[in-house]
Amino acid sequence: MTKPTFQIGDVKARATGMWADTIFPRFNIDVRFKKKTPCPACGGSDRFRYDDKNGNGDYICQQCGAGDGISLIQKVTGLTFPEALSEVAAIVGLDATSTITDEDRARWRKERELREKEQHERERKRHEQIARKAEGMFRNAYLGETSLYLIEKQVDKDPKIKITYDGDVLIPAYDENGKMWNLQTIEPDGTKYFIKGDTNDSGEWETGGGRMGGLFFMIGEVQPDLYDTHIICIAEGYATGMSIHMATGFPVALAFVANNLPKVGAALVNKYPNATFVYCADDDSAKQNTGLTEAQKAVDITGGIIVLPDFKQTQESMT
Numbered sequence: 473m474t475k476p477t478f479q480i481g482d483v484k485a486r487a488t489g490m491w492a493d494t495i496f497p498r499f500n501i502d503v504r505f506k507k508k509t510p511c512p513a514c515g516g517s518d519r520f521r522y523d524d525k526n527g528n529g530d531y532i533c534q535q536c537g538a539g540d541g542i543s544l545i546q547k548v549t550g551l552t553f554p555e556a557l558s559e560v561a562a563i564v565g566l567d568a569t570s571t572i573t574d575e576d577r578a579r580w581r582k583e584r585e586l587r588e589k590e591q592h593e594r595e596r597k598r599h600e601q602i603a604r605k606a607e608g609m610f611r612n613a614y615l616g617e618t619s620l621y622l623i624e625k626q627v628d629k630d631p632k633i634k635i636t637y638d639g640d641v642l643i644p645a646y647d648e649n650g651k652m653w654n655l656q657t658i659e660p661d662g663t664k665y666f667i668k669g670d671t672n673d674s675g676e677w678e679t680g681g682g683r684m685g686g687l688f689f690m691i692g693e694v695q696p697d698l699y700d701t702h703i704i705c706i707a708e709g710y711a712t713g714m715s716i717h718m719a720t721g722f723p724v725a726l727a728f729v730a731n732n733l734p735k736v737g738a739a740l741v742n743k744y745p746n747a748t749f750v751y752c753a754d755d756d757s758a759k760q761n762t763g764l765t766e767a768q769k770a771v772d773i774t775g776g777i778i779v780l781p782d783f784k785q786t787q788e789s790m791t
Contacts, residue, residue, distance in 0.1 A: 483557055484528050484540075486564040491529035491541045492522065495563050499545050500580045503531070511535060513547035515587040549580055599653065602667050602682030606655035609667070610634065610642055620660035625711040628718060630691050633710075643710055645687035645728065648739040654682040656689075656728060658710065666728075684728065686735040692723035694744060704744060706736055706770070707752040707781075708763060716752055716781060730754065730766040737770035749776030 487495060492503050501512045503522035511520035511533040519534040529541020536547065545556045616637040622629055629635065634642040638660075645654040645666075658664050667682055691713050694704060705724040707713040713724040727736040730753075737749055751770055754763035767778045 480557060483561045483566060486566060487560055488527045490564060491524060495541060495560055498563055499549055500584045501548055510591040513544065515591055599683040603653045606667055607652050610644055610655055613642055621658050621662055627711050627714040643689050645689060647687055648743045653687055654684060684732060686739040688725040688727055688736045690723055690725050691717045694723045701746050701748045703750055704740060704747045705750045705752055706733060708754050712752065730763045733766045734770040734773055737774040741774040749774050751776060751778045752781050753778055
């Protein structure tokens, strides 16, 4: 019996909306909609983006190029175009025949596991490299005395941060064990950034950043009571966190960015199980209330309460 042939337009029309959840998983291909991830084909670190722009499983990889869902399947599996098209047709119900065997799926699964292992190792090395760079930059910073940023925000300098000779504020990012993994720089005009990678062991430029998930900087000191609860505030940025500390005297953990609030909360609840956590969310409508949303996720993990600090009255009273 002659195997049926398919028009590519018919297959793609039937496959619309099925790529990420139905088609790609059959080939052990994992994608995340509009999020940068390692490429399923070449393993490029943080260079792949699946956007399904035209409804055809569309993607772009900064290392191995762009294409549609069928081309991605070809890259990952080694199938020819007619073979990939036929397999997709079978998955979406245009043909009940498939030539993919269990051995094929097992091989693709092993290849995917190997790519993920290699990616995790590259990421680990980059994180360690950036941690060493952060420690060196913070330890050897050429110090200054004043920061226009802190003056503008009307907040104090925490004794554990540094100000450079040109007025930059350096804020270390630690894990729950006190290891520095990254360093935030705040320039006098308020520009903020973390350390990026340099070159890897092969001399190739690493564009990815360092570790940030679960890292924080603690303003003030936590003095936990073994029996009674104690309060720890968790905020995003330095100016907000220091303003809260100045107003309340409570220790404040800086999560740096909104989506790190749940991860910082999870790290701190293990370290300070008797603490009551107060999440001081930034109510930013331009970000679709991202701060409030992430704070609620954190409360779901650790318990505690959410407050929305309003510094307008405080600033007006100080002027």
